[in-house]
Amino acid sequence: MANNVKKEFELYEPMRLWLHNYLEDKYKGWQVTAIDSHARALDSYLEEYHIVSNYPQSVGLDIQIDVLGILTKGEKSKIVFIEAKKTQLNLHDLGQLWAYCKLCDPVEAFLLSSIGLGSLNKILNNLSRTDLLDFGDGKTIKEMQVGKWDISRNTPDYKTIVPKM
Numbered sequence: 001m002a003n004n005v006k007k008e009f010e011l012y013e014p015m016r017l018w019l020h021n022y023l024e025d026k027y028k029g030w031q032v033t034a035i036d037s038h039a040r041a042l043d044s045y046l047e048e049y050h051i052v053s054n055y056p057q058s059v060g061l062d063i064q065i066d067v068l069g070i071l072t073k074g075e076k077s078k079i080v081f082i083e084a085k086k087t088q089l090n091l092h093d094l095g096q097l098w099a100y101c102k103l104c105d106p107v108e109a110f111l112l113s114s115i116g117l118g119s120l121n122k123i124l125n126n127l128s129r130t131d132l133l134d135f136g137d138g139k140t141i142k143e144m145q146v147g148k149w150d151i152s153r154n155t156p157d158y159k160t161i162v163p164k165m
Contacts, residue, residue, distance in 0.1 A: 088118025
């Protein structure tokens with residue numbers, strides 16, 4: 001395991017930096033904030049950035065997202081989640097992020113592991129069950145993105161991302 005971090009929190013800052021750049025690149029004209037948000041509940045960050053009224057369903061749920069992206073443009077806002085793991089990914093990890101996505105409807109969500117897809121590799125790639133990544137309000141179906149975090153390059157390993165970015 002020399003090719004891994006000792007503690008999960010070591011992943012948060014590199015992922016925060018990557019997310020900030022990714023969002024600035026993808027959402028031109030939006031104000032981008034990326035936060036290592038693992039230490040507090042999601043609603044406290046949404047309150048701090050004055051967008052909690054856009055996500056009233058988050059209040060009091062004690063949802064803790066590892067890295068949070070906030071996009072604002074005027075009165076509009078969008079949120080982005082990254083859930084980081086230093087272990088092989090499994091259905092429990094996917095279910096946790098899926099529940100957060102169903103409750104708070106982020107514009108994008110990532111489940112990234114510094115070690116690999118684990119049992120999710122079989123589910124997503126061999127069994128082609130990418131439908132398990134679907135979330136959204138019913139009108140728009142979005143997909144969580146799952147993959148390996150490349151700790152040497154501080155970026156997702158795009159070859160491993162499901163579905164392809």
